[in-house]
Amino acid sequence: MKKCWCIVWLGMSLSSQAQTFKEGKLWLNEDGSNYFKVTLNAQIWLRNTELNPGSTVNGFAQTNVTDIGIRRARLQAFGQIADRVFIYTQIGMNNFNALSDRKAGFFIHDINGDYEVVRKKLFVGGGLTAWNGLSRFSAPAVGSILGIDAPLFEQNTNDVTDQFLRKLSLYAKGKWGKLDYRLVMSNPMSITKAAGYTPGVSGNSSFSPRPTRMQWHGYVQWQFLDPESNVTGYNAGTYLGSKRVLNVGAGFQYQPAAQWHLVGTDTVSTAMRNFAVDLFYDVPLNSAKGTALSAYAVYMHTDYGPGYLRNQATMNPASGTTRTDIVNGSGNGYPSFGTGHLLYGQVGYKCRENLLGKTTLMPYASLQYARYERLNAAVLFWDAGVNWLLKGQTSKLTLAYQNRPVFQNIPGTNTADRIGTKGAVLLQYQVFWN
Structure with missing residues (x-):
């Protein structure tokens, strides 16, 4: 190689x-x-996780695990290779830890190209791509994430009917003055190839294995201050005070007959309908000192059909569970996706330059609040920590604590109660050659 x-x-x-x-x-x-560029990114995690009740590792009961993993490893190659012609590729791997299959290797994340039809105003393209709708962080630029990780619930079909948020798509994008837009038609991938897929249909909605229809999604934002680049589909997490950005955005996602569920003995198909509005604010506070503020908020209305619920378990340190009554499943899982309403916010403050020698700090905090149909209490997931910016985003150490809720099914019902919380301490080192 x-x-x-x-x-x-x-x-x-x-x-x-x-x-x-x-x-x-x-x-x-x-x-x-006309240019060509290559970048490299690696994010290495050390963490200690309180496991969900009943969790097992290789069949052995565990309540707490300390592990090391590669959260992300990426190589990008892209460029404006001719007038009006742009190509983007990315290969890499995600979530490699002690339980992963060995020698899995890098796989294609993105391969897409586009053509500039009308200068700056209209580009059309296609491929396996992160040009997604719905919200800002439906396609996050992982090298500039504010905290320990992106708000993954905004990637709402992640690895279910797509490939780690990338979709087989045709897209149009561009800028009309302060309006930045993207409109996308995607061919959903088969649910039968998703990890953990089990055939069958129940009273709770799930993604249908029937031949899929096209998914339509889009996102527009009004950029009040400095314009942001839309060369690729990825959106920056924070500029560390190098730009003045204030954006208001809105997006949607729609797919006919994407879901199915049982009503009595009849199988009923329903559409997936999701909508979001968000606000992104990232500005320098004192240019002489180098201080900056970064803030983001989003509201999402998600409709995957009645009773839909899905867990998120990032680089799961457990491999099984003995407690089928625990909604969260094994390890560090929690119900992050569902039919209902969601609010999320994050904020970070960059301290003055040269706070610690030639380095500085950027503390942050975030909160996910969601009300889903099958849960009798709100999903409250919070994350707080501090970035030690050794050299901006090029070399960054992040220490964080995460707290997630645990839900238990109520016998004889289709609902669940919150019975407690579990936490995790994470340390990430990022090195990013850009």
Whole structure:
């Protein structure tokens, strides 16, 4: 692999005398308007997790686990390779820990290209891509996440009918003055290939294995202050005070007959209908000192059909459970997705430059609040920590604590009560060559 990359790089470098390497890009023409760029990102986790009741590791009961894992490893290669022509590729892996299959290797996250039909106003493209609708962090730029992780519930079909949020899509995107937009048509992937898929239909809605119809989704935002780049589909988590950004956005996601459930003995299909509005504010406070504020809030109305509920268990440190009455499942899972309403907010404050030698700190906090049909109490998931910015986002250490709710099914009903909470302490080191 290393030799292949060297040969490709050497061939590109020698193919034209006009090519030079500047500003982290391989310039393909004299003014740099045509270029090619490669980036690398790694996020390494050390954590201690209180496990959900009944959790097991390789069949052995466990209540607490300390583990090391690779949360993300990514290689991006992209560029404006000709006038009006852009290509983007990304390969990598997610969630590699001691329980993962070995030698899994990198897989394709993205491969897409687009063509500029009307200068700045209309680009059309397609491929396996993160050009998603619904909300800002339905496609987060992981190298600039504010906290320990992105709000994953905004990637609402993540690895269910897509590939870690990427979809087989055709898209249109562009800017009209301060309006930034994207409109996408996606071909959902088969639910039968999703991890943990079990055939069958019940009284609670689930994704249907029937042949899928196209999914339509989009997102628009009004950019009041500095414009943000829309070269790729990914949205920045924080600019650390390098831009003045105030955006109000709204998005939707619709797929006919995406879900099914039983009514008596009849199987009923329903559409997936999701809607979101959000606000992003990221500005310098004192340019001389280097202080900055980052804040984000979103409201989501999600409709996956009656009784739909799905857990999120990031890089799960457990492999099984003996407690089928626990809604959360094993390990660090909790019901993050469901039919109902959700509010989320995050805020961070960047301290002055050179606070600790040549480094500084950025504490943050976030809260997910959701009311889902089958749960008798709100889902409250909170996360707080501090980023130690050793060299901006290039070298960053993040210490965080997360607290999640635990729900138990009530016998003879289709509802569940909250019976307590569990926590986790996480330490992440990010190195990002951009």
